[in-house]
Amino acid sequence: MNVQKSLAGILAAALAALVPSWASAQQEIKVGGIFDLTGVTSDVGKPFAQGVQDCVAVTNDAGGIGGKKIKLLGADYGYKIDQARALYKKFVNDDKVVMIQGWGTGDTEALKDFVGQDKIPYFSGSFAAPLSDPSKFPYNFFVAPTYSEQLRSWLDWVKQDYGKGGGKGKAKVAFMFGDNAYGKAPLAAGRKYAAEIGVDVVDEAVLPPNFQDATSQLLTMKQKGVEYAYINVTTTGVSLVLRDAKKLGLTVKFGSNPYGFSESLVAVTGVVPHVPFGTPVPGMKMLEAAHQKYHPTDKHDAMYVRGWASCLVWTEGLRGADKAGQMNGPGVKAAVEKLADFSTGGLSQSVTYTPADHRPTMTTSIYQIQNGKLVKIGDYIMPRTKEWFGL
Amino acid sequence: MRCGDFRQSYAEDMSLFESPLPRVLLAGLLVFLLVLPGFASTYWLDVLSRIFIAIIAATGLNVVTGYTGLISLGTAAFLAVGGFATAAMAGKAGLPFVVVIPLSGLLTALVGLVFGIPSLRLKGLYLAVATLAAHYIVEFIVTHWDAMTGGVNGISVPPAHFAGLALSDDRSMYYLILPVMVGLLFFTKNLFRTKVGKAFVAIRDQDISAEVMGVDVFRYKLLSFAVSSFIIGVAGSLLAYQARLISPENFPITLAIDYLGMVIIGGLGSILGSIFGAIFITLLPEMLRLATDALGSYWPSLMVIVAPIKTGVFGLVVVLFLIFEPDGMAARWNHIKAYWKLYPFSY
Numbered sequence: 001m002n003v004q005k006s007l008a009g010i011l012a013a014a015l016a017a018l019v020p021s022w023a024s025a026q027q028e029i030k031v032g033g034i035f036d037l038t039g040v041t042s043d044v045g046k047p048f049a050q051g052v053q054d055c056v057a058v059t060n061d062a063g064g065i066g067g068k069k070i071k072l073l074g075a076d077y078g079y080k081i082d083q084a085r086a087l088y089k090k091f092v093n094d095d096k097v098v099m100i101q102g103w104g105t106g107d108t109e110a111l112k113d114f115v116g117q118d119k120i121p122y123f124s125g126s127f128a129a130p131l132s133d134p135s136k137f138p139y140n141f142f143v144a145p146t147y148s149e150q151l152r153s154w155l156d157w158v159k160q161d162y163g164k165g166g167g168k169g170k171a172k173v174a175f176m177f178g179d180n181a182y183g184k185a186p187l188a189a190g191r192k193y194a195a196e197i198g199v200d201v202v203d204e205a206v207l208p209p210n211f212q213d214a215t216s217q218l219l220t221m222k223q224k225g226v227e228y229a230y231i232n233v234t235t236t237g238v239s240l241v242l243r244d245a246k247k248l249g250l251t252v253k254f255g256s257n258p259y260g261f262s263e264s265l266v267a268v269t270g271v272v273p274h275v276p277f278g279t280p281v282p283g284m285k286m287l288e289a290a291h292q293k294y295h296p297t298d299k300h301d302a303m304y305v306r307g308w309a310s311c312l313v314w315t316e317g318l319r320g321a322d323k324a325g326q327m328n329g330p331g332v333k334a335a336v337e338k339l340a341d342f343s344t345g346g347l348s349q350s351v352t353y354t355p356a357d358h359r360p361t362m363t364t365s366i367y368q369i370q371n372g373k374l375v376k377i378g379d380y381i382m383p384r385t386k387e388w389f390g391l
Numbered sequence: 392m393r394c395g396d397f398r399q400s401y402a403e404d405m406s407l408f409e410s411p412l413p414r415v416l417l418a419g420l421l422v423f424l425l426v427l428p429g430f431a432s433t434y435w436l437d438v439l440s441r442i443f444i445a446i447i448a449a450t451g452l453n454v455v456t457g458y459t460g461l462i463s464l465g466t467a468a469f470l471a472v473g474g475f476a477t478a479a480m481a482g483k484a485g486l487p488f489v490v491v492i493p494l495s496g497l498l499t500a501l502v503g504l505v506f507g508i509p510s511l512r513l514k515g516l517y518l519a520v521a522t523l524a525a526h527y528i529v530e531f532i533v534t535h536w537d538a539m540t541g542g543v544n545g546i547s548v549p550p551a552h553f554a555g556l557a558l559s560d561d562r563s564m565y566y567l568i569l570p571v572m573v574g575l576l577f578f579t580k581n582l583f584r585t586k587v588g589k590a591f592v593a594i595r596d597q598d599i600s601a602e603v604m605g606v607d608v609f610r611y612k613l614l615s616f617a618v619s620s621f622i623i624g625v626a627g628s629l630l631a632y633q634a635r636l637i638s639p640e641n642f643p644i645t646l647a648i649d650y651l652g653m654v655i656i657g658g659l660g661s662i663l664g665s666i667f668g669a670i671f672i673t674l675l676p677e678m679l680r681l682a683t684d685a686l687g688s689y690w691p692s693l694m695v696i697v698a699p700i701k702t703g704v705f706g707l708v709v710v711l712f713l714i715f716e717p718d719g720m721a722a723r724w725n726h727i728k729a730y731w732k733l734y735p736f737s738y
Contacts, residue, residue, distance in 0.1 A: 038702050075680060078702075081641050083676065085634065086437055089561070093433040106640050113547060113636060179534055180640065181543040 028071040029064075029318060029327060031056075032091030032100035034107050039079025041104050043235060044259050044303050048125055049074060051300075051307020052101055054290040059315050066322040070315070073097065081110045092118050098321075099123070099314060099332050105182040108140070115139040119329035121336065123314050125306070127258075127273075128185045132358040133390035139333060143310045143348055144273035145364045145382075147257060148189035148391060151230060153364035153380035154255050154271060155190065155199055158228045161253070161269075162199075167227070174203035174221050174252075176214075176241065177232040183207070186232065186257075189391050202226060207233055207241070214244045222250060231256045239265055262301055265369055269377065272367040274306040274348045276374045283312075283345020302374075309348040313360075316342060359384065405584055424569060428562045436561040438677055440633055443565075443572045444626050445669035449653040450579050450662060451622030456651070457659035458583065459615040460595030461510050465503075465522040467646040468529035469620045472499045473627025474637045475533055478546045481632075488551035488558075488632065492571065495628035496621040502529070503620020510612045514598075526644055534639045545638025548631045558632070568629050575622055580662050582618070591615050595660070656712050658719025667720035679704055 033052060036045030056072045064070060073095055077083040084107035091097045099121040102108050108124040108131065115122040121139050124131065129146040131137050145153070155173070162171035175190060177183035187204070194201045202224045205217035218241070221229065229252050231238045238260045245252060256270040263276065275281060277300040278288075287308055291300060313336070320335025321327050336353050343350045351360035362382045367374045382388070398404050408414045428436055448470060455461050476495040480486045486494075506525035513521050533540045540546055550559035551567060558567055582588040590611045593601035602608050631637050649672055657668020716723050 038699050042699075078676075081638075082441060082634070086434070086441070086677070089437045090434040109545060109638065110634070110636055110641075179543065181545070181638065184543050 027064075027068045029068050029322075030071050030073060030095055030097040031314075031318075032087070032095065032097040033072050033074030034077050034084055034087050034091075034100060034102045035074055036079045036103050037076040039077070041079055041234060041259075045079075045103055045125075047301055047303035048103070048307040050298075051304040052311045053307075054287070054294060054304075055308045055311035055315070057294065058286060058290050059311075065315065065318045068322070070318070072101075077103075077107060079104065079106055081106050084110060088114065092120055098318070098328055101310065101314065102126075105180070105185070109181055112137050112140055119333070121314070121317070121329055121332045123310050125310070126182070128181070129189065129388075130390050132360075134356060134358050136390070137358075139329070141314075141336060141353065141358055141360075143313050143344070143351055143360055144258065144306075145271075145349070145361055146359060147186040148388065149359075149362060149382050150257055150271040150273070150364050151186040151190040152193045152382055152388075153366060154230060154269075155194055155197060156380050157269065157366050157377065158253075158255075159197055159199055162227070170198055170200040172200050172202045172225055172227045174205060174224070174226040174229040175201065175232065176205045176207055176217065176229055178237070179206050179208065182259075183232050189388070190230070192391075207231075207237060211237065211240065214241045215248065218244055218248055218250060221252065222248065226252055228253050228255065230254075231260055234259050235262055235265070238268065242266065242268070258302070258306070261369070262303075263369065263372055263374055266372075267369060269366060269368045272302060272365050272374060272376075273361075274302050274309050275346065275365075276302045277305055279346070281346025283308075283343075283347045286345070287347075305347050309344045312344045312347070313339070313342065313351060357384070357389070359389070407580065421573070428565055433561045436565050438673070440561065440565050440568050442670055442673045443568045444629050444633065445650075445653065445673050446666050447572050447575055447629070448623050448626035449650055449657065449665040449669040450576060451619045451626065452650050453654045453657075453660065453662070453665045454579060454582070454591070454622065455615050455619035457654055457661065457664070458588070458595060459591040459612065460598075461507075461612065461615065462515065462519040462651075463522045463616075463619070464519050464644070464647045464651070465506055465525040465529075465620075466623060466650040467642040467644060468506075468526040469499050469503060469623040470627035470630060470646070471529055471533055471637075471639070471642040472502050472620075473624030474631035474634075474641070475540045475546070476624070477628040477631040478541075478548045478637060479539055481549055481551070482546065485549075488553070488567070491551075492625055492628045496624040499624025499627065500617040500621035503616045503623075504613055507613045507616025507620075510616065511609045523644075526647060530639060530642070533642075541638070543639060545636055545640075547636045548634070550635065551632050559635075564633050567632070571625065571629060575625065576662060576666075579622070587611070587614065592660075652709060656709065656719060658721030661719065661721040663724060664719045664721035667724065671720065675705060675708065 035049035036042050037049060053072065053074065056070050060069045073091060075087055077087055088111050091100060102122050102124045105126040105128065108122065108126040111122065112131065116137060116139050119139060121141060123141045127142050127144045127147045129148040131140040131142065132146055158171050158173060173194060175187060177187060191201055203221050203226055205221065207214060207217065231241050231254055238256050242254065242265060254268050256268055258271050258273050261268045261270045278284065287305065316339060317332050317336035320338060321331035324331060324335065326334065337355045340352050341350045349361040349363045353360060362384050364380045366377045366380060368377050448466060452463060452466050455463050473495045476498045477491050480491045480494060481488065506522060509521040510518055534543055550557040552558065558564055590606045593604065593606050594608055594611055598608055634641065653668035653672045654665060656671055657666065658664025
């Protein structure tokens with residue numbers, strides 16, 4: 001009897017779960033989500049996915065988009081490219097989504113030609129500069145300064161800091177990067193800009209995939225007298241470099257990109273396009289409410305905020321498309337391209353997109369980790385020039 | 392079905408089908424696969440195409456690992472060679488796919504021949520490490536030979552053209568991949584009825600006695616690597632045509648391990664094993680994802696927690712298979728067949 005009773009209970013629960021989804025199927029906006037929850041970038045991919053999910057939940061609780069609920073079809077692709085492609089095909093052909101929230105360099109690069117053909121706006125967590133050129137990739141978007149602007153801003157900070165410290169001549173800089181598309185993305189721009197502003201790039205060190213030791217690279221840097229180094233890998237890699245630098249007694253000042261460092265590290269000066277969780281900005285109230293409501297025991301970081309910021313921008317795009325009565329790929333693209341100085345409530349810099357330029361912002365915030373806290377050093381504003389477009 | 396062994400001549404002993412029934416069933420399956428695109432969704436066509444490509448590559452790996460007994464971790468590297476060769480020939484030289492696919496296979500066979508040379512001296516785990524080196528060498532070359540492979544950013548592959556028609560959607564890709572798979576499976580099945588195939592098996596079973604019997608061990612080991620790499624190269628070529636944009640990130644070392652898993656779970660030294668293993672390993676993540684998606688869409692906040700379970704379940708299933716059916720799914724299939732052959736009058 002007991003078994004039967006509990007079985008009946010499970011059936012009833014399953015039915016109860018099914019019924020509302022049938023009832024609301026008509027009034028839905030389907031959005032695909034390609035996340036990394038189990039792969040090599042899951043350390044940063046998981047909080048990002050959670051941020052997007054919470055933002056969608058809050059938007060739906062507040063009435064959705066013009067009375068329609070967003071249905072986020074999120075799925076994990078484990079940073080496997082064939083899985084991302086399979087998911088993409090399912091989202092576009094079977095589920096008929098209007099747009100996709102994607103994730104890293106791997107999936108974004110593999111799908112960039114397809115999203116243009118299929119006219120599906122694709123918001124990525126990859127900030128590679130070529131994606132910001134709509135003449136090549138009209139349906140790619142992201143919510144942060146490009147990787148190249150980030151490195152340029154960091155080089156500006158280096159020059160300033162070197163001058164302040166009473167350094168003579170040119171500051172000696174090294175680039176450390178992973179041997180992949182993400183690691184190499186800003187290098188060409190960095191080399192060029194360093195030469196322009198008078199900073200010497202004396203060393204470029206490759207960090208192999210899943211490296212456990214960076215001693216040999218650091219010793220070469222020591223020999224060349226490097227004073228500043230930009231580490232272009234994810235957080236785990238950066239912490240290994242810092243460990244080995246401490247072991248060797250290096251006095252190099254390290255910097256990193258927004259996927260490379262968090263509060264858990266020490267003395268890194270890096271790029272933070274999205275404010276840390278808990279920063280007193282107007283937009284944070286919504287995040288804190290969601291945090292209290294859905295998972296009060298979880299800890300959150302800037303990656304979680306990054307997911308929110310991206311989602312806030314495209315939900316605004318969906319609103320615009322809904323008002324124009326164009327709830328489809330080209331409609332969402334057009335609506336996003338009308339956003340001018342759109343504020344995410346301080347979660348990130350205000351963003352602007354035009355049909356000819358998808359660089360969201362030219363302002364990069366540089367933060368420094370001091371006593372386990374992220375402290376803002378300043379905002380670096382780059383000119384919106386033609387030469388730097390897509391580089 | 393017949394409950395006995397009625398073979399009376401060597402020709403009958405060598406025949407592919409024991410009785411007319413399997414022949415009819417196989418023909419039926421082929422017809423089914425041919426008409427399937429009429430009603431399958433593009434997502435499932437994509438899954439099927441990936442399964443077919445996996446079957447081809449797993450069969451290739453089975454030739455060298457299952458039939459000749461040489462462990463290879465170079466599958467991902469050989470797939471990459473086939474894929475980037477296709478990108479170069481189809482993209483830069485603009486050759487038609489009828490030429491590109493076999494040429495990609497041949498080029499991969501050459502590369503396989505080179506990396507097969509250590510097999511003269513090395514066996515078992517040592518050979519596995521040597522092929523691992525092959526993987527890293529190929530990975531380094533495709534990552535850094537920017538002019539030819541596009542480096543880390545990858546390279547796009549133009550769609551295959553047939554009679555002026557671009558084979559760019561999933562349906563036409565399906566019809567390109569299916570015949571190639573059937574042809575290669577037929578080739579491999581027949582390979583092991585010939586002198587060459589029997590020499591491979593002799594080397595696997597006991598290389599010293601094979602040499603005593605007059606098998607030129609080194610020659611046949613190299614030949615085994617070449618045949619295997621050819622088949623894997625063709626799979627890589629099809630993969631490139633299907634993906635349309637390939638980069639070194641498409642061919643990680645974990646891919647080679649996945650393929651090794653396929654032939655072990657499916658059954659070493661069995662064509663049927665390669666097929667079962669490829670279907671199983673390709674479908675398992677899809678099935679687990681459909682299951683977690685179903686759970687996740689009712690409780691969206693669960694998705695972040697449920698997704699990693701997928702990885703654990705995958706590992707668990709593999710371990711359970713190795714414990715309860717170490718000879719692979721093909722062996723289990725034969726048990727089931729034997730059971731029904733005698734049903735209901737088992738001895």
